[in-house]
Amino acid sequence: MFGHRVPPHIVLALSVLFALLCAVPAVRYGLTARWLPALLWGAASVWFAVDAVRAYGWRQKKS
Template structure:
């Protein structure tokens, strides 16, 4: 972005944080049996978790 690449450790940390923050409402909506928001928040949480795994791989290679 803007001609500079974000360091992989920053991407990893932010992705883990966002995955955890998205998992909280997913679990709460799931416990309330409100399935559509639970699915949306859960999908976002998985998205960020996969991004964290990818960033961890970049960190180990670099």
């Protein structure tokens, strides 16, 4: 398991999925004015979105 690189298309797909899954509770908490959980879920969503953009860049360089 260690030492093997995960293919960029897998990282891209999982990062987009996790970004969307984290964005849903962020929006729901934001709509109910619970700002700390909204901020934490939003930060996780942005983290995964940035990771997806990086994975997309790796995928473009590979082709």
